[in-house]
Amino acid sequence: MVNINEPKDNTTQPFYLDKMRQLMKIRKNGVTNYLISLIVWYLFIGLPLLIFLSKILGFYFHGFSSLITFVLFLLLLVTNFDKIKINMVKVTYILVYLIPIIIGAILSNKAGEPYWVQKVLITVFYVFIPMIFSLVINTQIYDDPVILPKLALYSIPFEIFFIIRSAMSSSGWFVRVGSSANAIYFSYSVVNTFLILSCFLIKDGEKTLAIVLSIIGITFSFVLGTRQVVVYAFIFVILLFVWIRKYTNLWLSSKGVLSIRYKNLVIVVLVCLIALLLALSNVPRILNILKSAAFRWEIVKNPSEALWGRERTWKIAFDVIRQRPIFGNFAYEDPGFWAHNMLLDAASQFGLFFFIIFFFSVLASFVKSLSLLTQNRTIYGIHVFIFMYFLSVLPISFTMSTFLFRPDFNFALFTILFFSVKSVTFKRKVDEEAL
Numbered sequence: 001m002v003n004i005n006e007p008k009d010n011t012t013q014p015f016y017l018d019k020m021r022q023l024m025k026i027r028k029n030g031v032t033n034y035l036i037s038l039i040v041w042y043l044f045i046g047l048p049l050l051i052f053l054s055k056i057l058g059f060y061f062h063g064f065s066s067l068i069t070f071v072l073f074l075l076l077l078v079t080n081f082d083k084i085k086i087n088m089v090k091v092t093y094i095l096v097y098l099i100p101i102i103i104g105a106i107l108s109n110k111a112g113e114p115y116w117v118q119k120v121l122i123t124v125f126y127v128f129i130p131m132i133f134s135l136v137i138n139t140q141i142y143d144d145p146v147i148l149p150k151l152a153l154y155s156i157p158f159e160i161f162f163i164i165r166s167a168m169s170s171s172g173w174f175v176r177v178g179s180s181a182n183a184i185y186f187s188y189s190v191v192n193t194f195l196i197l198s199c200f201l202i203k204d205g206e207k208t209l210a211i212v213l214s215i216i217g218i219t220f221s222f223v224l225g226t227r228q229v230v231v232y233a234f235i236f237v238i239l240l241f242v243w244i245r246k247y248t249n250l251w252l253s254s255k256g257v258l259s260i261r262y263k264n265l266v267i268v269v270l271v272c273l274i275a276l277l278l279a280l281s282n283v284p285r286i287l288n289i290l291k292s293a294a295f296r297w298e299i300v301k302n303p304s305e306a307l308w309g310r311e312r313t314w315k316i317a318f319d320v321i322r323q324r325p326i327f328g329n330f331a332y333e334d335p336g337f338w339a340h341n342m343l344l345d346a347a348s349q350f351g352l353f354f355f356i357i358f359f360f361s362v363l364a365s366f367v368k369s370l371s372l373l374t375q376n377r378t379i380y381g382i383h384v385f386i387f388m389y390f391l392s393v394l395p396i397s398f399t400m401s402t403f404l405f406r407p408d409f410n411f412a413l414f415t416i417l418f419f420s421v422k423s424v425t426f427k428r429k430v431d432e433e434a435l
Contacts, residue, residue: 032079037135037147039072042380043130043408044389045193047156048186052162066125071406073129077134090418092134098128100327100354108330119331119405126407134414143165148382149200152193159190163224184401187226188408190231191217192389199385200241207244214240225340228396243373243384310340310400317341317348327351342397344406358404365390366414372419383419386412 042050049064053058180316186321192218201210202242221233317339320329328351339345347355369387390412404407405423 032045034147035072035079037151039076039133039137040148040411042068042072043153043213043411044196044385045152045189045303046365046405048182049158049162049381050185051182053158056165065123069125069129073132076133080136081225093417094131096133097131097354097357100350100357101127103326104350104354105330106284108332110329110331113331115335116331122405126405127410130407130411131228131414134411134418138415138418138420142340152196152334155193156191156285159193162186163190181226184226184229187221187224187229188266190220191229192385193217194220195233195236195389198384198389199382202240202244203384203435209245212399228401231400232392235395236388239373239388239391247288283288292353313337313339314341314344316345320348325352327353338402340401341399342402342404345402349404361413361417364395365413367418368416386415391415 036152047068050068051060051065054064103110105116105123106119108116194213198210198214198217201207201213214233217235218230218237221230312331314335316333321344323329328347328349330349332348333339339348343355343359346358369390373384373387389408393409396404397409
């Protein structure tokens with residue numbers, strides 16, 4: 001007689017079940033890597049490109065980028081729901097960070113107005129969701145040297161196309177490339193494309209090619225005529241150069257620039273050159289890009305014009321801080337006239353309580369980035385980029401711009417805060433043993 005209460009013996013399971021489990025795990029990790037790479041590409045490169053493309057194809061609508069951000073957010077949660085482990089320290093930090101933001105938004109004397117609603121949505125999609133992105137991604141072993149570089153590589157022809165199209169469609173001599181999708185964000189996107197490729201090439205031993213691409217990135221920043229992006233690119237490349245010389249064993253490796261491993265890069269560059277040759281059919285309009293860039297650099301020579309109203313926005317921000325020091329006055333500014341200084345923006349939008357939290361978060365990330373770049377030599381290509389990106393935008397954000405509501409900056413900030421070399425190394429060993 002069979003005892004139905006007797007536990008079943010699972011020691012004789014068919015071998016193919018274990019193989020299926022391993023394959024499913026590999027496939028799921030592959031899906032996660034693709035999705036994470038897509039999210040990182042979207043935040044640092046793809047967002048303005050998708051906006052630009054959607055406007056050209058005619059399916060752009062208000063809130064287009066927010067919808068894409070939300071869809072990626074849902075996909076990441078669904079595909080990683082079983083892997084998410086609640087860390088009470090991180091959750092507590094997130095709550096402490098968000099509470100003054102919520103209170104500041106509620107107590108604003110602009111509450112309920114259309115611009116206030118728009119800014120609330122921006123805060124949700126460009127502050128809160130990137131924070132969750134970084135929290136979830138830091139629970140995974142994200143070390144994929146293929147997908148993100150390829151996405152960056154295939155972005156180059158689109159960027160060249162958008163630059164040429166901006167020149168061709170301009171009616172006057174002044175051309176601001178990327179104005180249809182935020183010219184400054186587009187400039188960062190173009191430069192980040194080359195810098196991300198450089199970081200991955202460095203980790204793969206291709207030092208010469210990395211330096212070449214970073215110089216191309218600086219050249220594009222000059223051509224696009226965006227002053228803050230030029231400063232960002234210069235700081236980034238200097239950090240990259242110092243890091244290569246001091247903290248890696250190889251310098252200017254003997255591998256050729258036209259390495260077979262990077263034949264895709266050669267193909268993309270050739271396609272871009274063909275596009276530029278086609279653009280020569282209307283040389284005067286193409287040259288307008290250089291004329292416009294030269295005009296913008298002429299402005300820098302006159303300090304009063306170079307500030308372009310920033311002194312006025314700083315004064316308004318200081319007035320708001322004096323009038324409402326505790327929780328600020330969220331969405332107080334006219335659209336586009338926010339304080340072009342990240343610390344002033346934080347204090348005026350959400351008050352001094354949030355300012356203290358934000359300041360020490362930025363300071364902690366700054367120290368951690370320097371520490372990881374100078375002490376740890378096993379960090380991945382994307383982490384090298386994120387650390388250097390964060391260090392490079394800080395001088396700009398305190399002088400000529402604000403990154404408080406930028407999704408790429410917020411993702412970088414929280415990725416650095418939540419990043420742990422020990423935990424990532426441990427998880428990698430566990431996964432390798434499991435396979």
